[in-house]
Amino acid sequence: MVDLKIKIQDLEFKNPVTTASGTFAYGEEFSDFLDLNRLGGFFIKGLTLENREGNPYPRMAETASGMLNSVGLQNKGIDHFISHIYPRIKDYDTHIIANINGSTIEDYITVTEKLNDLEKIPAIELNISCPNVKEGGMAFGIRKKSAVEVTEAVRKACKKILIVKLTPNITDIAEMARVVEGAGADSISLVNTFLGMAIDAETRKPLLSTVTGGLSGPCIKPIALRMVWDVFKAVKVPVIGMGGIMNAADAIEFILAGSTAIQIGTANFIDPQVSLKIIDGIEDYLIRHKVKAVTDLTGAMEI
Amino acid sequence: MVDLKIKIQDLEFKNPVTTASGTFAYGEEFSDFLDLNRLGGFFIKGLTLENREGNPYPRMAETASGMLNSVGLQNKGIDHFISHIYPRIKDYDTHIIANINGSTIEDYITVTEKLNDLEKIPAIELNISCPNVKEGGMAFGIRKKSAVEVTEAVRKACKKILIVKLTPNITDIAEMARVVEGAGADSISLVNTFLGMAIDAETRKPLLSTVTGGLSGPCIKPIALRMVWDVFKAVKVPVIGMGGIMNAADAIEFILAGSTAIQIGTANFIDPQVSLKIIDGIEDYLIRHKVKAVTDLTGAMEI
Amino acid sequence: MTRNFFFKNMKRIEDFTVIQHHWLNENTFLIELKSSGQLPVILPGNFAQIQINNTPGVFLRRPFSIYNADYKNNTLTFYIKIVGKGSRELGLLKPGDITSIIYPLGNTFSLPDKDKVLIVGGGFGIAPFLLLGKSFREHQKKTTFLIGGRSKQDIMLASTFKKYGDVLITTEDGSLGEKGLVTDHSVFNNNNFGYDMIYTCGPDPMMKAVANIARNKNIPCEASLENMMACGFGACLCCVVETTSGNKCVCTEGPVFNINDLAW
Amino acid sequence: MTRNFFFKNMKRIEDFTVIQHHWLNENTFLIELKSSGQLPVILPGNFAQIQINNTPGVFLRRPFSIYNADYKNNTLTFYIKIVGKGSRELGLLKPGDITSIIYPLGNTFSLPDKDKVLIVGGGFGIAPFLLLGKSFREHQKKTTFLIGGRSKQDIMLASTFKKYGDVLITTEDGSLGEKGLVTDHSVFNNNNFGYDMIYTCGPDPMMKAVANIARNKNIPCEASLENMMACGFGACLCCVVETTSGNKCVCTEGPVFNINDLAW
């Protein structure tokens, strides 16, 4: 038997496969397709303090091996989540991780405090990397100073494992990871989407109502993989890698580049069962390569 | 008749379609496939002061809708170019633009000075964005201070149109374009390749000898297009856009986003005649949309 | 097997085998695909997310209304207009080819309280209305289909729809039926209009025009929307439409909406 | 039409039509494709860059040696081993399918001064050697083919090659010919070895081992390399091999190299 268990600090996951925030809704939407309890965990859609309608339609455009989105953190707010959604999903036997967002540091703190009481949410992912909101989001994540400020503030307020999610739209992601680690992150997750754009040549109009949006999918994999490797070399805390993972081989590559756990995003839209196939595929790989534990592969790329 | 002519400052091009440095060698390699004289111009493989062997094989890996390369500016040096290659290509009736590189500012200056005497090269493209060399290259292009220094120095030495080619591996490309414009660039070209990486899950080894390389092709188009738009809004000088252009519709999109001219890169490998098809396609588009001049489309995206 | 109109089926992802195409004109076809198991109940208005294989440049699945469901042979039929790479590829499939389908997705239409219904479809917007017409016949409603197109060649399947109700036709060039847009049809000018509910599907401007007529006549109206979708099952929040109570997902809270709920 | 062995042809990009496949085992086949015009002269060792359509995940063309050229029917034949998505798709093409080919690419082998040549091929490394064998027969050379494989099933086309020379075989499991690697073959142990030149193509380690033998015996040797290629015609500089005079492109300055020029 191979060992798929991994740990983010003290928190044990039954396997390294989780699903990415904003691509897995609140889990329930996938319950027709798969047994959620088999997942290492799932990251729920970004939460904000207040109800948000997100950006106007159209919010999506297909691109070569990927897609752009500008959903813009549509959600009914933290209180609605706590009273209506959390009770429905809390009994899944897997880790539910909240992805939190805000326009101000105070927002982030309030959301964090409200989450502290939810027993079945063992970790929060601090999203300072959403490219689709006018205030907050990526604005926090592209400058070291603001990234450190919000991380420190949330660290103080947060009684759970704190994962900080980085934006790839920066010059030096290793340096950003280092300072965020210094500010108290228990783990670094990356990458969020790349700021991109699409135009319809015929109508001369942008394909997204917001003009620009976030690029995800296999197209970004080579860049995301490189960034995971850069961050892995730069920090001591565990890294959670993502960006275009479509199958088990992709997942193994992210693990070899230094990911302790991985997140599956856009792939869920095309195959809602892909996460389980990836768990099985990683297990097969370990058996085939006679590797006892998946943790033996973390950062084990041979140069 | 529609008008395909464009201008980069005083320099008139017969059409906006050029080919990107490093993907078109010295032009000759394409002469079996197409009439080079029909091109707006072509950017030759990056030149350095000294002979360079580039990086060890393997230097290429295919990715989803794209490729990674780590050629690393292999070339026989500026003197060999001047004595052996330039005489063979100088009589093409199109603009030949030299792409110049260096490990130090002095190198850049020397190469620039040597090019000054070559009558048939009306412009140089200052490459401060090559991700595949240990010294110089992208290192100059990711910091404003060094980008300004090298641009100012080359500006002084250069008697030709000076195009500065930016790297996309930075947080704020609009700001970089602004300072480089301030330092004397006659035009900004973008984007060079994105720093990426690929691993073979089976062997656990990186696919490139250099571990990381530059990502190009349609996968990067959405990001490149967004960056062209950002830069177009930020500067007054003409912008030369590229990144994943595969057909005339892509080219039109880059023009709508603010490109005065465009460069075709990786697409040349798959279809060595693609540049001419794109010229024809742009002409068709203008006729079909009753647009008199291609310059009417520059930055004409309707928001 | 009992089938309950009101029972919400589990969504599933399943490999279907292509049985045959039936070409209606050079860019419109019916494609019939067979399940390896037993079909769940398909409600009128339900759609499916079809995977497009072998097509570089098509990354996401493509949403198509379920045109017909044959519970005896366990086949689904889709009515597809070629508009781009994905729909073209579906036309190129060969009998025996396999494609993955996520279904049944979306909500369904309401049963009207009263008896006479008008169904207005433009372009491939008639796709969800065969199942609706069948269901109305089971429920003893009197159905009129109003089908619009640019010209004669765009009007397809009229004889099929005739089995389930009256068929009215408009063409913009007047080559078949009344000349004009669907909303120009004389049925709407009639003083005693006589329909108790309107259902519509087609291009947005057409649906909005039909909705306006319904509002003016004070008649309930449902529209089936066709927003761009990345997932089709509520995971991405890309397909929203603005409603009177905020943005709603067309894929899970639609595709069928009462026009009074839409911020049109 | 006159054909000159030494005339360098223009490279061209052209649509070819699939004529037929000839399957040699479950993952190796010959594929014959027809030009719509007249074939240019193909030199032994020349290769082509074949476009792979309809395959998401294959972005670049794939390089394959030209196994045979039929100037009467204007067809090219390739000898292809399925190793991944691109080669698999070429096996799935149907007669009548169209694919774009850039050819003829690369240099050619040298004509030996003397008479007796040994050609050593492993795996799909025998692909360039049919044309070479044909050319040697025209030039009245005495050719011996030494073909290696893991087992009997890997040894294909021996009867075809027999038309152009002697055929020696090694298999790692001894199921056909001598047991061992090609370099273990008794032909090399022979004290009066007797060959004037060696040509080799196959996996790198095999070619290096053959090159070592040639060096030890002081016999000229040419190897045909199979580096990864993005363009195939000298535009990208991705395919380099280290030579005694620096990095050289396998696609334009190769694929055939004299082993003494390689930094092996």
Ligand SMILES: Cc1cc2nc3c(=O)[nH]c(=O)nc-3n(C[C@H](O)[C@H](O)[C@H](O)COP(=O)(O)OP(=O)(O)OC[C@H]3O[C@@H](n4cnc5c(N)ncnc54)[C@H](O)[C@@H]3O)c2cc1C
């Ligand atoms: C609920 C629903 C039901 C539909 N039912 C039918 C039907 O029964 N018959 C039919 O012919 N068409 C139907 N459509 C439209 C169909 O989905 C599009 O025509 C198809 O996705 C186009 O794909 P393509 O690759 O051929 O075109 P593309 O080359 O991708 O694009 C052509 C145009 O198709 C539209 N489109 C592309 N992708 C999507 C997407 N993911 N979601 C929605 N629209 C998209 C865009 O407007 C685009 O401009 C339906 C759409 C929805 C949302």
Ligand SMILES: Cc1cc2nc3c(=O)[nH]c(=O)nc-3n(C[C@H](O)[C@H](O)[C@H](O)COP(=O)(O)OP(=O)(O)OC[C@H]3O[C@@H](n4cnc5c(N)ncnc54)[C@H](O)[C@@H]3O)c2cc1C
């Ligand atoms: C000059 C030359 C001549 C060749 N002749 C033949 C031949 O006659 N018959 C034959 O079966 N094969 C030949 N090959 C090898 C053939 O190109 C590869 O097997 C093919 O590209 C694999 O493509 P794929 O999509 O099936 O595999 P992939 O899934 O892409 O990869 C499988 C493996 O194939 C190799 N490969 C992939 N892409 C390339 C590329 N662009 N260039 C080189 N190698 C690549 C890599 O080692 C990779 O690990 C030749 C290669 C070269 C360079």
Ligand SMILES: Cc1cc2nc3c(=O)[nH]c(=O)nc-3n(C[C@H](O)[C@H](O)[C@H](O)COP(=O)(O)O)c2cc1C
């Ligand atoms: C439709 C969509 C919505 C997303 N919403 C969020 C979000 O709310 N919070 C967040 O941190 N990331 C969000 N993301 C980013 C993903 O979590 C992930 O970082 C990104 O998509 C890259 O992974 P992928 O290529 O596997 O999709 C979203 C991505 C998509 C495609």
Ligand SMILES: Cc1cc2nc3c(=O)[nH]c(=O)nc-3n(C[C@H](O)[C@H](O)[C@H](O)COP(=O)(O)O)c2cc1C
């Ligand atoms: C193989 C290869 C070699 C390249 N060499 C150079 C170079 O020498 N100088 C340079 O400025 N850019 C070089 N580039 C970058 C291209 O000029 C271009 O900026 C990039 O490929 C993006 O365009 P594309 O997606 O159309 O290829 C190279 C790109 C490739 C793929």
Ligand code: FES
């Ligand atoms: S298409 Fe993803 S939520 Fe509707």
Ligand code: FES
């Ligand atoms: S493959 Fe491009 S130069 Fe050889």
